[in-house]
Amino acid sequence: MRALRIAAAVELVTLAALLVNLFTVHTEAVSSLGGPLHGTAYLTVIALTWATTPVNTTRGTRSRSVIPGVGGLLVLRRHRRGAHRRRPADIR
Secondary structure (H helix, E strand, C coil): CHHHHHHHHHHHHHHHHHHHHHHCCCCHHHHHHHHHHHHHHHHHHHHHHHHHCCCCCCCCHHHHCCCCCCHHHHHHHHHHHHHHCCCCCCCC
16 A cells, blocks of 8 residues: 555656646656656556455446546545445455
């Protein structure tokens, strides 16, 4: 979960930096560094979500990971909620 938290934070920060750069000065160096970094963080969030989320979890957890920028944060929130709420059939 720690790796997912880090990747989600990097994804969000790099997206924000890219958008601020796009709408202000549009420096090519920021785009050249931030673009691949954001893409890598985005793919890492998706891969970690699919690798760590069991198939029988709440519907939509895995699909939330593909939302750019905030998908990782939504998955973390869903994991946090799921950890506190368990169905009686899950506890044996």
